Amino acid sequence: MRIPFISDALYHRKLRRQLINTAHHDYFRMLAENSALGDEVEQLREERLMLLREGRIRAFEAQDITVAAMNFAAALTESDRAYTAAVHLSCVEVDRLATLLVAVGRSDVALRWLETHSLGDNDEDDLHKNADPVDLEMYLLGLAA
Structure with a gap:
């Protein structure tokens, strides 16, 4: 009988x-899979350390990062197309890019990025809106400090 x-x-x-x-x-x-992945990552770390000790691979050093940043800066100066991207970046993004360019000795390129970016700043509260080139140079010095 079904009730x-x-x-x-x-x-x-x-x-x-x-x-x-x-x-x-x-x-x-999933816990078991996660544990297995953790073990695999640990094994890869140990293998990397062993290869580093044997000299078969090398760790990135500060000079490698500097060379990569310089190459990146060179790529950003090779065409006017790169500068057209500046108007599409936020103020913070352009500031960080300018700081990187100054760090690798390309203040001239950093200033050009800031100038190009300022042409596209059209909100009242934008940092670089219609900035005077002299003001941007002072601003760039502040970023580099």
């Missing part, structure tokens, strides 16, 4: 138990 209320309650209880069991199974499976 609708009790039969439905038992059916829902069975479904709930199955759902909980499935969730527990999936949870513990």
